[in-house]
Amino acid sequence: MIVSFVILVFVLGYFLIAIEHSIHINKAAPALMMAVICWLFFFMESASPEVAYETLLHHLGEVSSILFFLLGAMTIVEMIDLHGGFNVITERITTNSKSILLVIVSVLTFFLSALLDNLTTAIVMASLCSRLLSERNDKMMFAGMIVIAANSGGAWSPIGDVTTTMLWIGNQITAFNVVRMLILPSIMVCLIPTIILMWKFKGCQFEQNSKNKGANTLEGKVVLALGLLSLIFVPVFKAITHMPPFMGMLFSLSLMWMVTSLMHFRKNPDIKQRYSVTHALQKIDVPGILFFLGILLAVAALQEFDILRTMAAFMADKLKDEFLIGTVLGFLSGIVDNVPLVAATQGMYDLSVYPTDHYFWEFLALTTGTGGSTIIIGSAAGVAIMGIQNISFIWYLKKISLLALLGFVGGVLTYILQYHILLH
Secondary structure, three states: OHHHHHHHHHHHHHHHHHOHHHHOOOOHHHHHHHHHHHHHHHHHHOOOHHHHHHHHHHHHHHHHHHHHHHHHHHHHHHHHHHOOOHHHHHOOOOOOEHHHHHHHHHHHHHHHHHHOOHHHHHHHHHHHHHHHOOOHHHHHHHHHHHHHHHHHHHHOOOOOOHHHHHHHHOOOOOHHHHHHHHHHHHHHHHHHHHHHHHHHOOOOEOOOOHHHHOOOOHHHHHHHHHHHHHHHHHHHHHHHHOOOHHHHHHHHHHHHHHHHHHHOOOOOHHHHHHOOHHHHHHOOOHHHHHHHHHHHHHHHHHHHOOHHHHHHHHHHHHHOOHHHHHHHHHHHOOOOOHHHHHHHHHHHOOOOOOOOOOHHHHHHHHHHHHHHHHOHHHOHHHHHHHHHHOOOHHHHHHHOHHHHHHHHHHHHHHHHHHHHHHHO
16 A cells, blocks of 8 residues: 555656646755655655664665765866866867757767766766857757767766666676677667757757857866866776775865865965855755755665566566567666666576676666656756756657657667677
């Protein structure tokens, strides 16, 4: 009975998030309330408050690691922006064609996402587009494409998306093979929406944002180089130390903080404050981070009630076909977080059923990594973009979801065709 109430609360919370702009209530409020009520039911159901408390703290630790990673990345990007570092890049983009700019942004996002990760890349590229574009609708359309490109770029890299990383660490996939098997399907996921939007923008011009006319200073170049190197350092730090990514991000932020403080050491106090990390932190979208907290905690509650595992087991029992199971899980990852979905699937099938580099694991990495693009809160990159560009759930559903869905279907069909050509 309680499980039914939990599902009802989640659906109602989801609905309130979807109609945020109609009811004029920030999406963070229903997300937080949904999380608290779901966990209240868990405490009521638990035999011991102490055990329930420990379970909640465990999930809070996992969620907090993502939030601190997001906070660090957003602050570094904001510091680059404050110092005019993005002018170094935007001044080299001389085109005023929306179609050409779309291709540049999509390609940069796709490959940068594989090198960094989809969340960090989405934040960097959204900030870059905000510097270039002046029309709000253009900013939102490009932001939607960034979500698709970041998720598709992260899917084929073992460090590009958290679910691919989970499968890599769990020994379900190997780094070389996942790159070899998923790069072409991932390209299709990104290519199809890009081509459609290029056609839509054909002949359209844009005027560069007046904010982009700032000075290209030596300080801006230094901060840009330091910021990008700091972000690239995060996956390297993880590989060397085996510490979680948020620790590398916090280390990078601390380095940025010290260098910029020394850079402005002898300047006027007002200038020092304007270019400080403390000022950058004041510009961070805190409601967006709280929204992220609410969504992830609510999904964690569903995980504790075994709702996600039950769904996965039901599909495995009814669908039976691996490609069909992977496709449905991909669609589900647009509604709930893909991390617990993949974790549940890993728990259902051990390596004796599907050994390392079995096509099911590769296909699962593709579908759960890219399926989240179909709905804006289906991926970490989408949630971050939602906060940065203030995109509504309904707007994304109307303007971007179909594009993402076409790309997703194209990627799925490409993988299945590739599988039959290479292995059969």
